[in-house]
Amino acid sequence: MKYSAASLMTAIVVAFSGIFSVSEAQIAVKGETVYTMNGSAITNGVVLINDGKIEAVGAASDISIPNGYDVHEAKVVTPGLIDAHTVVGLAGYYNQNHDQDQLETSNAIQPELRAIDSYNAREFLVNYLNNKGITTIHTGHGPGAVISGQTLITKTAGETVEESLIEPSKMLAMTLGSGIRRNFDSPGTRSKAVAVLRQELIKAKEYAEKRASGEDQSRNLKSEALADLLDREITALVTAHTAHDIVTALRIQEEFGFDMVLDGAAEAYLVIDEIEEAGVPVIIHPPMIRPSGDAKNANMETAAKLAEAGIPIAFQSGYEGYVPKSRIARYEAAIAAANGLGFDGAMHALTMGAAEILGIANRVGSLEEGKDADVVLFDGDPFEYVTNVQAVIVNGKVTFANE
Amino acid sequence: MKRLLQLCIALMVLAGTTHLQAQEQAHVFEGAQIIPITGEPIENGVLVVQGGRIVAVGEAGDVRIPRNAVRIDATGKVMMPGLVDTHSHIGEGDGGDGSSSLHPDVRIMDTIDPRSGTFRKAVSGGITAVNIMPGSGLLMSGQTVYVKPKPADTIEEMLIMVDEENNIYGGLKMANGTNPLRSNGSPGTRAKSAALVREMFVEAQEYKQKIEDAEGDPEKMPSRDLKMETLVEVLEGKRIVHNHTHRHDDILTAIRLSKEFGYRLVLQHVSEGWRVADEIAEAGAQASIIALDSPGGKLEAINLLNINGRELEEAGVDVAFHTDDPIVDSRFYLRSAALGVQQGMSRQRALEALTIAGARMMDIEDRVGSLEPGKDADFIILSGDPFSVYTHVEQTWIEGNKVFDRSNPEDKKYATGGYEIFRAASHNHVHE
Numbered sequence: 001m002k003y004s005a006a007s008l009m010t011a012i013v014v015a016f017s018g019i020f021s022v023s024e025a026q027i028a029v030k031g032e033t034v035y036t037m038n039g040s041a042i043t044n045g046v047v048l049i050n051d052g053k054i055e056a057v058g059a060a061s062d063i064s065i066p067n068g069y070d071v072h073e074a075k076v077v078t079p080g081l082i083d084a085h086t087v088v089g090l091a092g093y094y095n096q097n098h099d100q101d102q103l104e105t106s107n108a109i110q111p112e113l114r115a116i117d118s119y120n121a122r123e124f125l126v127n128y129l130n131n132k133g134i135t136t137i138h139t140g141h142g143p144g145a146v147i148s149g150q151t152l153i154t155k156t157a158g159e160t161v162e163e164s165l166i167e168p169s170k171m172l173a174m175t176l177g178s179g180i181r182r183n184f185d186s187p188g189t190r191s192k193a194v195a196v197l198r199q200e201l202i203k204a205k206e207y208a209e210k211r212a213s214g215e216d217q218s219r220n221l222k223s224e225a226l227a228d229l230l231d232r233e234i235t236a237l238v239t240a241h242t243a244h245d246i247v248t249a250l251r252i253q254e255e256f257g258f259d260m261v262l263d264g265a266a267e268a269y270l271v272i273d274e275i276e277e278a279g280v281p282v283i284i285h286p287p288m289i290r291p292s293g294d295a296k297n298a299n300m301e302t303a304a305k306l307a308e309a310g311i312p313i314a315f316q317s318g319y320e321g322y323v324p325k326s327r328i329a330r331y332e333a334a335i336a337a338a339n340g341l342g343f344d345g346a347m348h349a350l351t352m353g354a355a356e357i358l359g360i361a362n363r364v365g366s367l368e369e370g371k372d373a374d375v376v377l378f379d380g381d382p383f384e385y386v387t388n389v390q391a392v393i394v395n396g397k398v399t400f401a402n403e
Numbered sequence: 404m405k406r407l408l409q410l411c412i413a414l415m416v417l418a419g420t421t422h423l424q425a426q427e428q429a430h431v432f433e434g435a436q437i438i439p440i441t442g443e444p445i446e447n448g449v450l451v452v453q454g455g456r457i458v459a460v461g462e463a464g465d466v467r468i469p470r471n472a473v474r475i476d477a478t479g480k481v482m483m484p485g486l487v488d489t490h491s492h493i494g495e496g497d498g499g500d501g502s503s504s505l506h507p508d509v510r511i512m513d514t515i516d517p518r519s520g521t522f523r524k525a526v527s528g529g530i531t532a533v534n535i536m537p538g539s540g541l542l543m544s545g546q547t548v549y550v551k552p553k554p555a556d557t558i559e560e561m562l563i564m565v566d567e568e569n570n571i572y573g574g575l576k577m578a579n580g581t582n583p584l585r586s587n588g589s590p591g592t593r594a595k596s597a598a599l600v601r602e603m604f605v606e607a608q609e610y611k612q613k614i615e616d617a618e619g620d621p622e623k624m625p626s627r628d629l630k631m632e633t634l635v636e637v638l639e640g641k642r643i644v645h646n647h648t649h650r651h652d653d654i655l656t657a658i659r660l661s662k663e664f665g666y667r668l669v670l671q672h673v674s675e676g677w678r679v680a681d682e683i684a685e686a687g688a689q690a691s692i693i694a695l696d697s698p699g700g701k702l703e704a705i706n707l708l709n710i711n712g713r714e715l716e717e718a719g720v721d722v723a724f725h726t727d728d729p730i731v732d733s734r735f736y737l738r739s740a741a742l743g744v745q746q747g748m749s750r751q752r753a754l755e756a757l758t759i760a761g762a763r764m765m766d767i768e769d770r771v772g773s774l775e776p777g778k779d780a781d782f783i784i785l786s787g788d789p790f791s792v793y794t795h796v797e798q799t800w801i802e803g804n805k806v807f808d809r810s811n812p813e814d815k816k817y818a819t820g821g822y823e824i825f826r827a828a829s830h831n832h833v834h835e
Contacts, residue, residue: 093699128697270822290729291825299820323700323707323730331696334792339819385741385792 012165021256026050027393028069029375030060030075036319037351037366047077049373050397057367072398074390078382079348079367080135080155080374082354083329084283085263087142089119089154093325102319104149108184108193109200111229112221114147115140116168119161121154125326129317130156130272131400132328133389134375136166136355136364142319143175143239143264144183144228146193147200150225151237153358155396164395166360171237171261172229176245177294194248201256204230224275235259235359241266241285241294250278258356260356261314266298272309281312286327287335289318303349304340315346334383346383352393372396405736429453429469430803434478435784439774440758448727452780454803460774466503477784481560483754484774485531485781485799486736487761489691490645490671490725493521493733495553498537498544498576504583504590505603507575507637508629509545515558520817520825521728522552526807527818528734529796530726531781532563532762536671539578539647542600543588548573549765551781553801565766572763574669577659578647580703597656604664643667643766645691649703651675658686665718669764671725673674673709680718689721689764692756693731694739712743716752723761737785741790741802749759754789773780 027049034045036057041085046063048055056063065071092099101118104110119139129137140151151171158164180193187193204226210217212228228234238249240263254258262282266289268275275282287300295379307311315336317327329350337346355365363372373396380387392400412633430452437448439460449466451458459466468474494515499506515535525533532551537544550561562572579596580608590596610631616828617623625631636642644666646657654673661668670676673690676683683690692715698707715722724739731739740753747755770779780803787794795816797806808814816824 093697093705094702095700098704124695125699267822288732288735290732291820292729297820297822297827299822301819320700323704324695324697325696327700328696338793338795383792385738386745386790388745 009400010383019171025396026066026069027373027396027398028065028071029077029377029393030065030071030073031076031377033290034077035079035347035351037079037348040366045077047367047373047375049375049393049396052373054367054369054371054373054375056369072391074377075380076378076382076387077367078133078376078378080372080376080392081133081330081350081382082136082314082358082365082396083129083134083317084138084358085151085316085318086129086137086139086326086329086352087319088129088137088317088326089121089123089139090115090141091125091319091325092120093128095322095325102140102148103144103183104141105145105183108146108180108187109196109222110145110149111147111172111200112226113141113168113265115150115152115366116161116165119152119154121158121161121163126156128392129326129328130392131251131389133330133382133392134328134361135374135376135392135394138170138354138358140171141173143173144171144179146180146187146197148173148175151233153360155372155394157397166363167358169228169234170358172225174236174238174362176240176249177236177242179294190245190248194252194290197252198255200226201230201252205256206240209268220306229258230256235261237261237263237283239263242297243267243270245294247274250274250280252280253280264295264318265302266295269299269302269305272305272311275306276309276311280369281314282306283314283316283357284336286316286318286332287403288327288332288339300335300339303336304342304345307341307345307349312353312357313349314357315350329380334385337383341396343381343383406710424562425475426601429458429472431468431472431474432482432784433463433474434476435480435482437774438481438483438754438789440484440754441773441775448482450774450782452782452800452803455780455804457774457776457778457780459776467538480797481785481787481789481794482774482782483785483789484772485757485783485801486529486757487723487765487767487772488525488530488533488728488733488736489669489723489761489764490693491525491530491533491535491728491733492538492681492717493519493525493533493728494535494550495519495521496535496537496548499541500587504542504585504596504599505535505630505631506528506541506545507603508544508549509536509537510563511545512548512558512573515548515550517555517558517561521733523807523817524825525552525728525733526799526801527796527809527814528732528736529785529799530624530733530736530781531783531799531801531806532765532767534574534645534761534765536574536576536645537752539576541581541585541594542578543603544576544578546573546642547576549767551801553804561635561690563767563770566641569641571636574643574645575637576645577657580649580653581701581702582647593653593656597660600660601663603630604634604638604660607631607638608664611638637817638664638665640665640667643669643764645669645671647671649674649707651678653703653768654679655682658682658688660686662686672707672727674704676720677688677708677711677714678706680714680720683715684718684720688725689760690715691723691725692743693725693727693766694742695731698763709742709746712740712753712756713747716748720753721760721763723756723764725761737789737794738792741792744790750790757789
């Protein structure tokens, strides 16, 4: 036992360590089933990887593997999976003050906070998600403030934030609902939160107008970020769970005309028509979310209902304040798959669907020639509880191997 | 109009009563794959239940079908015993308060709401027997209660009586590690925690001795003390200690104290059990474990890995799972064991860990945890493999009564969630 415990620890350290990455320039991945997410799945498919990019994808009968390629084989092969909203990297797994940077409580409106200035690429949970097949995360400031800060998009590999960054500033994280009053004395009500948000947006509108006309004005980081939102250079990521908070989010969006993605949306099934009409995508709450607080009316079938209405959806791990410190978007998509969404709908939302909502479909989300070589190898259906990840490849490098 | 309403209510009451008494007629389930747990799976199985008990279980053709039985076609389904959850906080009860760290006198059964929606949530996840515990924020937070989550007006109707003579229907919750450490400094350290527990058990040993010395003479008996009475039950092996513990050294401390005083120990959570699996096996302690999607969230849980089931199984430890609802939602209890299988636990031991192993940890294995003649008719009907994500619990039966039916929208909403289903989802799990 002593020996096996020691060897086990070594195995865990190797598996969980962020520094474990084998550089391989040329890789061939053979899969009994290859879900390219660009057309139908290929039986006995091959993905060729060269210099960090996908070189070719097709049936084994059509593609010959060149000499010198390192060959990996798996039952099921998918594109790297995408967690469309997490706080991992700002929130660490120790859950102590020193590793919790997802929420700044000195002010309820802080659009000037940039995730890139606090993201820890070596955080244990970043690598943990990687080992579960998540290769891209949209992470940053969490829910709980009216505006908590800017989010970024990164790969789950690399030792510095710059190394694997896809987008340094993608969205502004906002929250509507009862959660804000737990973190701030003011705003202490829903309506006050909306009033201060509108006031800031009106100020930013003037700032944006002056900026556009080239008129002199002193720089203001808050207004600059909000002006970027109004100029549609970045998107609002609005966490709202109750039906009335969702409708309020749509009202503010219509008033100011910014791009918006709804987040959480536990009661979205009550206002599907309104969401559909507004043309807003939804990063749905984890289907295994605990039914409490603003999310107490969550339903595992909501992802299926939104997809059925034609509303673009993606999955997220969300924010966890206790144990487990992170959910896994693949596990959450699995529950949606089993509750009406089906395998295809869930796999789409976890790959291309998420890439489209995040505006990064030119680089990730499918196995296509020219895209980033982010590939996951499984020993079975990626959604089955008993399935294991065999290997993970990010930017053409093997970041996890369990073969 | 008023009379019509009264009639409706009368009919509803009547319907409810009929439903609950249907068990007098034999029910026969045919065609399912039956997983009895204590025997090999039966491909074309037959389960006969009557009077709230299992009458027969076996292969089609081998089982006598009673005349006038209600016959239910379960072809294509999988049937197994109702799940046993060894650690849960459903029912909205509470335990000891901040006045002290040791409350063996406190009974959570005095606080549970039998009408709580959390019981319907539990049966939608296939759970038919549950150990409801007070929290882990105190060294001894109170007596736990073993219940069936069936429709009831009083907690008494739900109790699983372990020992009628001594009125035992639960264990004693204890905790060590950081959760019971308190800001007022008592206890402020692990060593002080152990000292306080030992002190109390020494007192209980003396109390027990006084009772024995009295030899039944009421004049010589010590005055009644609820705390001491409970601990005497523990010392006599009638009441099992369920000890919340995470870190490997805390696990060994829990074992050390149980050896010193000779009480029966179920280790709860045992997050680093994989580091001391041989020691747990050697001590003969049982382990009730939890499966989580990631480690961390608290310092004591940073080494909580789902290899725990495999490692404890390999060492020969009796392993069960638990939900610790709301930590793991009762509706995902089957999933917990499936995650154990993902990390190398055997299917058979994982199935046992959801059923008979948990029953052993509550002394109720003669009544629940497997499909055998004479046992309570507590079983679930699944749409497929118990460890597949695509499988749903279709029906849950307790003592021959159907308590959950996914095809009924009123029941299904507890399985999926929905608008105003969980109205009073109070989370009173004490951790800080």
